Amino acid sequence: AGFNPEFTGRENVYLNAAILGLRKEEIDGCFDDIAEFADIGDFIDQPVKMYSSGMYVRLAFAVAINVKPDILIVDEALAVGDAVFQAKCFAKFREFQERGVTIVFVTHAIDLITKYCSRALLLDQGSLIESGSPKEVVDAYNRLLVGSSARKAVASASEPQSPARTGDAVSREKWHGLFTVNPNENRYGDGRAEILEAGFFTEDGSAVQTLVKGDICEIRMRILFNDTVVEPIMAYTIKDIKGFDITGTNTWFQNVPADTYYRGDLIEVIFRQVFLLNAGSYLISFGCAGHEGGKYVVYDRRYDYMGFDVVSETRSVGFFDLESEITVRKITNE
Known part of the structure; x- marks a missing residue:
């Protein structure tokens, strides 16, 4: 993210956004959105060197998505986020995809690749060894992990x-x-x-x-x-x-x-x-x-x-049915 560890979160927002091409008036206009998305509270005015890795990523990601990028590169950034923050990030990814923003997602989380990506590349020690659909590339990655090539x-x-x-x-x-x-x-x-x-x-x-x-x-x-x-x-x-x-x-x-x-x-x-x-x-x-x-x-x-x-004769959302038993009780009288 290019944050200066001696600067506060607020100061780094202005510095980083300026590096990304925003004028001060534009940063003023989106600062509240950045702070709300990062959700680090009063730490926004504390030096970044006091942040946990999760807080650092929250703020960096919040800046990146609020500068209206044409291309967004996410390099293992979500590995330290909690579940609620990750859900918020992926909702933003879907919004970007609908707007036509290109997202380059660098990760070892193969479930995220198959779920969110439309194309994948596999690199090994800097060399491109596979390119294609997420499923094809994930299969190649699994073969690479075990050091075995596909056999008949x-x-x-x-x-x-x-x-x-x-x-x-x-x-x-x-x-x-x-x-x-x-x-x-x-x-x-x-x-x-x-x-x-x-x-x-x-x-x-x-x-x-x-x-x-x-x-x-x-x-x-x-x-x-x-x-x-x-x-x-x-x-x-x-x-x-x-x-x-x-x-x-x-x-x-x-x-x-x-x-x-x-x-x-x-x-x-x-x-x-x-x-x-x-x-x-x-x-x-x-x-x-x-x-x-x-x-x-x-x-x-x-x-x-x-x-x-x-x-199935019944319906539910997602992959699994937890077979819920539903009870509705009236607890007040009007």
């Missing part, structure tokens, strides 16, 4: 080369043809484990790709191990059609005891839950990974494995 899908019909050691007689009945799988899924990993197939099942074991909100369902995945893997983590993630992460979990989060698996072992993982997503279309992803020597290793990750739909 392995043959899902592979058979284990040694008896399963899971202790349960895992059914070998194939699920192929039960689900419409995304032919353009984003798959990568080192191949030491393969997610052979996955899908949704009702309580009676029927395969479904359209779910009813409020019903109990099972999300199942089958994994073949091609090498010895100690305590793998099995996971699923649900996104909206724009690629925004909505929910998900894994065996590590849920403290499910992990085993050691060997070449040829075939296992089935079942996530059972009441499905509370609102009606709409979604994507589900699956993963098998682990921690080895302090590093996070992806054995197989199948992003956007398949789409599915949720139907």
Whole structure:
């Protein structure tokens, strides 16, 4: 923001706005809006060196949005803001987008990229390595994080080369043809484990790709191990059609005891839950990974494995229905 730490917030507003091209009369006219948006109270007349990082960002952002920019660059600025301030900032972003203002959003928060951006660029050590839709670039970023490049899908019909050691007689009945799988899924990993197939099942074991909100369902995945893997983590993630992460979990989060698996072992993982997503279309992803020597290793990750739909007889706002019970009581007599 170019603030002088020895100056007060008020003095820095005038200095910074002047650098951005505003005359004193123009700054006078928008100062109250800046102070109201920053919402730092009497600290506006305290030296900036006394500010917390959050207060500093609040004031800097308030100045930037009130000088009527044609291009607004936001570099990780919202990482220190509280939830209310962030909501206020994103409301301002939407207002700017409607006015045709270009917003360059520099961040590692991939959920914000998929939710608010229309185009994304991925930089690695100063070099541009991906450009395209937010979803495409986020997928590339995830591959970069695990140090793995996309690979071709392995043959899902592979058979284990040694008896399963899971202790349960895992059914070998194939699920192929039960689900419409995304032919353009984003798959990568080192191949030491393969997610052979996955899908949704009702309580009676029927395969479904359209779910009813409020019903109990099972999300199942089958994994073949091609090498010895100690305590793998099995996971699923649900996104909206724009690629925004909505929910998900894994065996590590849920403290499910992990085993050691060997070449040829075939296992089935079942996530059972009441499905509370609102009606709409979604994507589900699956993963098998682990921690080895302090590093996070992806054995197989199948992003956007398949789409599915949720139907509902009731309506609510957003992604989830909290199943509220509403009571209205009259507490006064007129």
